[in-house]
Amino acid sequence: MKTFQEKLGSDIRILLQDAYDLGETAVVFSIPAERKFGDLTTTLPFFLAKQRKGKPGAIAGDIASRLQGRLDGVAEITVAGGGFLNFTLRRDDFLHRQWRSLDQPLRARPEKVIVEHTSINPNKSAHIGHLRNSCLGDALARCCRFLGYEVEVQNYIDDTGVQVADVVWGLLYHRRKSPSEIREIPDLAGYLWDLYAEVNRLFASREDLAAERRDVQRKIEEKIDPEFTTCLYVAEQVLLDHIRTMEGIGIQYDLLARESDVIALDFFTAAAAELTGRGVMFPSADPEKKGCHVIHYDREKIEKIIVRSNGTLTYVGKDIAYNLWKFDLLGLDFHYRPFHAYADGHPIYMTASAPADASTPAPPSPRVFGRGQRVYNVIDVRQSYLQSLIGQVLAQLGHPRASENFVHFSYEMVALTPACVREMGLTLEAGEEGKPYIEVSGRKGRAVKADELILMLEEKSLHEVQARNPGVSPEEARKLARVIAVAALRYFMIKFNLTTVIAFDFKEALNFEGDSGPYLQYTLVRLNSILKKTGSGDLETADTAGGLAPLDGKEKELYWEIVLHLSLLEIQVEYALTHHDLSSLAAYAYGLCQKFNHYYHLFPVLAEKDPAIRALRLLLVRMFKSRVEKLLQVMGIEIPERM
RNA sequence: GCGCCUGUAGCUCAAUGGAUAGAGCGUUGGCCUCCGGAGCCAAAGGCUAUGGGUUCGAAUCCCGUCAGGCGCGCCA
Structure with a gap:
């Protein structure tokens, strides 16, 4: 149903259509700064004055006289401040209307929205940076759902990347664990947190390990064990850990899209045919990029390599194929299998590269994934240029609508203050002391773990709950503490502008008073x-x-x-x-x-x-x-x- | 070097080109005969980095300067 303001806006358009050409100009209302200016106000006269080079006050006066007494629910229209159009409402009418429409659903919007968020590399526990991503992405999805859109939440799993390969190397050749020993590591994601940082330090300092590192990557690609199976195991276990962390704060996914399936199902071959056919992708003329296939990126005036000289795909190549699929522009689809069921019964599906065999139960009512009309990619600002490249490619391939509805939901990173780094017992590098903030880095192991922050929030709220509710049972106190901790976390992650770098501070994040x-x-x-x-x-x-x-x-x-x-x-x-x-x-x-x-x-x-x-x-x-x-x-x- | 972003109270941040730039934290002082004090009320604290411009109107838009952050890879 229409809100009062929507109805008021359309009534005004109709009454003014003979005198003013409003075109696409929306009639936007806000609540004025002071009550004496009425209940709702619009700056429409100022816009019209600019368009027609007239005087805002005169236009406002004219509009007011055309509308006076003709608007349902409006008692009086006045002009103030040189052109503000102020409306005083019939309060009793308005109150009745609000009261009646209290639980009326909004109209459904016949559009399918895909929100991709989280998309954490499955090689270690999630940290506060990932929490910002997931909290924003989930709130975004909830906004869409609230407004009546059909929403599908996807989480992209890069299960083939070097990041997983590096921890596989660390497990097998640095820590010298056998596959069965790896299966006995209790908190694998947490274990890998430290291992990943350690492995990165080693790779940075010892060039002799580069060959070993590449060898592990090759074995994973060629499905040679124990590397290959270990890689699958690690990726899945860590993914389950992320899903558990996010479920704990009320965040769920519909589909886990795996990079390995994008590759196995040759999505890129189909995409490449289109890209080459349309002249978007072509062999590079640059002698240094001999044998590479590139796309010319207009905004930055640079050539981006999509296919390497050895024939393998870069990250952008895979991402283009995946995003084409989201809009159903590829002519190909994944296979799917149920992966996990949340406590509330909501199922998560995972992509697959082959149809389910008879031994795996088929989903009771297989649902359709993808085919989005609008796509939000919740990814931090550091990937702006790659995301905008994908938008450009969609347009160049002849999909202007998809390009328009391809949205990089960009946000700034979470960083640590130097004080916070010290507080965690970590050391600052030379020159970092004077910096306003320090980038979180899983590679350096310099970040606050998501689970640890959540635990701290829970401990604090548990303490408060018990102090204030002496009679409450331990189980209930736990439950309440969790709900309060989640609220503190999610509000904290949402309350900043997207362009604001969150310089993380425990005191701020753990604040339960005031703006919290x-x-x-x-x-x-x-x-x-x-x-x-x-x-x-x-x-x-x-x-x-x-x-x-x-x-x-x-x-x-x-x-x-x-x-x-x-x-x-x-x-x-x-x-x-x-x-x-x-x-x-x-x-x-x-x-x-x-x-x-x-x-x-x-x-x-x-x-x-x-x-x-x-x-x-x-x-x-x-x-x-x-x-x-x-x-x-x-x-x-x-x-x-x-x- | 090129591109994007940021600079607002002691600190952390808001402010849809709009009416007197607002909150929280911190500081100071008040409010429990209470539907729960994780609350309420109040005080102090601002040349919105800086110099120009556009506009009826600029923290907001444009140009310059200064300061900071992030991108720009045959990594993902």
């Missing part, structure tokens, strides 16, 4: 506690027939302010999606909770004697709960029973 996830939860928990203490009869008598009349002036204003802001939910989520600004959702949620805390501190609900006033306050509690719970759901934050 637990603050939001706390607001809702207290509000739920009001509802619990309310007899069911109280809600039945909630009647808005008299509007806000029973309330006194101060309360009326605060009440109205909250109702007005609550009405922006859909608009805010849409804004977050179209502007790639998930932090605006955090700010919106925080602002709402602040307003509500302020309100009910001044105006107690249950203690109120006047039944009309009490009913109105309860109504606000209900509205707030309904809308803000949905908003927190978009951010992946659950409301605990108590805290």
Whole structure:
């Protein structure tokens, strides 16, 4: 269904169409800075003034006179500030409308969106950088779902890369583990965390190991054991570890797309035929790149190698093929097998290079993967140029729509402050002391492990929960602590702008007060506690027939302010999606909770004697709960029973 | 060298070209006869790095300067 603001916008377009050519100009409303400027405001007159080189004030005056008295739900239209068009709403109408539409679903949007996120190399545990990726990607997927899109979440698994090969070398030839010993390593991902850093140090300092390293890579490619089987085992175990970590914070995937399947199914051969046929890819003329096939990248005016002189594919080549598949532009498909089922029953599928044989149970109702109309790749900003190259290639291959709907959802990295590095007992290299922040690096083992951070958050919230709820059972306390820890983490990962480098700081991340996830939860928990203490009869008598009349002036204003802001939910989520600004959702949620805390501190609900006033306050509690719970759901934050 | 990003309160960050630049943390001072103090109220703290320009209006857009970060590989 349409929101009030959407309806108001389209009503205005219709009323103005004879006098003004609005074209594609959207009529955007916001809530004015001050109440005296009305309930909603638009800067439309300023835009029109610019277009027509007129005076904003005059245009605003003209528009106001054309609209005055003709807009449903609007009591008055005024002009202020030299051209702002301010609307004062019929509050009782608006309140009724909000109340009626409380649990109405949004219209479904007939578009399939693919969100790729996480995509961690399966060679060691996840770290805080990966957490930012997954929290953003998951919130993005939830935004799309909230707005009615069909969403498929994919996690790309680079199970063939040198990164896995390096830890395979480390296991077999540095630590000299046999395949059976490797299977007995308890926390393999954690074990590899240290091994990977160690192996990288060795490779950097000893050139004589280069041949051994290449040999392991070759054996994996040629499926020679024990390297090959070890590689498969490691990739799968570490992947399971990542899936477990992410499931713990409420993040799930639909499909795990494996690089080995992209290769085995010759996706690139099909892509290459297209690329060459259209003249997008061609043999390099550069003598230094003799035998390479390249794509000319316009933005940077450089040649990017896609096929090496030895005939193997670079990362970009595989990525082009994979992304063509996402849009169903390849004419090929993966095979699929069920890989894992989440605790809530949601299945994850994994790509496969051959149809399932009779021994593996076929999925009960095989679903269709891929065929996206829009693709979001959640990848950090350091890959901008490769991602934009893929966008360029889609256009050059004659798929302008896909190119347009191919979105690199880019975000800045998570870094460590020098203080944080020291706090973790790690050493700073020369010249790093004065730096504002230091890049996290799995290669150097310099990062905060995801599991460790989550554990710290859990320990802290457990401590708080037990202190505040002496009677609670240990099991329940654990459960509550987890829910609170997840909220703290996810809010922290979302609240920054995407262009902001998060200079990670334990104190900031572990903050449960003020601008934090637990603050939001706390607001809702207290509000739920009001509802619990309310007899069911109280809600039945909630009647808005008299509007806000029973309330006194101060309360009326605060009440109205909250109702007005609550009405922006859909608009805010849409804004977050179209502007790639998930932090605006955090700010919106925080602002709402602040307003509500302020309100009910001044105006107690249950203690109120006047039944009309009490009913109105309860109504606000209900509205707030309904809308803000949905908003927190978009951010992946659950409301605990108590805290 | 070329490209992208950033510079806002002591610190960490917000601010959809819009009305008096806002929060949290920290500092200082208040509020429990309470629906839970993970809360509420208040104070102090700003030449939005810097110099120009565009505009009815600039932290925001454009140009220059200074400072910092990240990319630019026959790695992924």
